[in-house]
Amino acid sequence: MSEKHFAIRTHSRKKDAVLAFSTKIDANEEKNSLTKLFNLLGLDKKKYESKLNLHFEKFNTISKRAENAAVTVDQFAILYNTWRSHSFVQEYKELQKKESIIFQSKDVFLKILNELFDGTKTAQLSDGNELYFKTKNGKEINIEDLSSGEKQLLIILGEALLQKSDSYIYIADEPELSLHISWQEKLTASISQLNPNAQILFATHSPDIVSIHGDNAIEMEACFS
Known part of the structure; x- marks a missing residue:
């Protein structure tokens, strides 16, 4: 042709x-x-x-x-x-x-954080998409000024957010370190909200993290006795 x-x-x-x-x-x-x-x-x-x-x-x-x-x-x-x-x-x-889809995940992330902080601080995103916090009095707090427990919480939940609902095996050793007891109780549920497709494996000494998941808990000492 x-x-x-x-x-x-x-x-x-x-x-x-x-x-x-x-x-x-x-x-x-x-x-x-x-x-x-x-x-x-x-x-x-x-x-x-x-x-x-x-x-x-x-x-x-x-x-x-x-x-x-x-x-x-x-x-x-x-x-x-x-x-x-x-x-x-x-x-x-x-x-x-x-x-x-992206902002839906971020909205869930902020909602979870604000529920966990229970009014003591408010998590927000700037126009530049940077996470920051405000106190009840409206004072801005940068991430580096948070407590060790608050930073630990951000790391754990931030990792779940980055998984983008993909199928992941979420493994953490003693995630309860520095976390408030009420946060420990809600940790697995919070991760599941951010990524429903994650399989969560925790090595923990905290009964508060295990709490309602007792049927899925394995006592390691019993495995080697």
């Missing part, structure tokens, strides 16, 4: 794809998604809003004719540009889904 014939056939297939696309797309949803994307990119709404509205007004009119392929070259250009921008919209939506 010659390059010329290949180009013609490729162009024809693309034209058919654009025409088919224009009859199926939800123009209002597409416009709203582009508006959100432009805002996310920091574009001045005054500079694009009227142009975007006009573009989709034309698109709605032309797309009705596209069913019969009765469009001019200029009209096809509007359909084609919408078809091209659709890929950006799809990528934006995929990013939104991923962002939602």
Whole structure:
């Protein structure tokens, strides 16, 4: 097949794809998604809003004719540009889904921390996505200024957060060190909330960590007696 014939056939297939696309797309949803994307990119709404509205007004009119392929070259250009921008919209939506999943985990992480701190401190994320704490009086506390037990808690729960709900075997030796008794009691449940797919193995001397998991506890001394 010659390059010329290949180009013609490729162009024809693309034209058919654009025409088919224009009859199926939800123009209002597409416009709203582009508006959100432009805002996310920091574009001045005054500079694009009227142009975007006009573009989709034309698109709605032309797309009705596209069913019969009765469009001019200029009209096809509007359909084609919408078809091209659709890929950006799809990528934006995929990013939104991923962002939602990421922030959902972070929200659970913050919720667990704040429940464990029980009002003595509040865990928050900065605009730069950095974790910090505030006291009841509103004073900010950096992680390095936390107690050893609080840092230990962050390390344990932070590791569970980083597992992203993947199947992990979570192994820790004496995780109760420096932890408040009430935190020890809630430790396994907190890890399971962050990663329901984690299998947790603790070597511990703390009855508070074992607590409700007594049926799953193995006394190592009994294994070697």
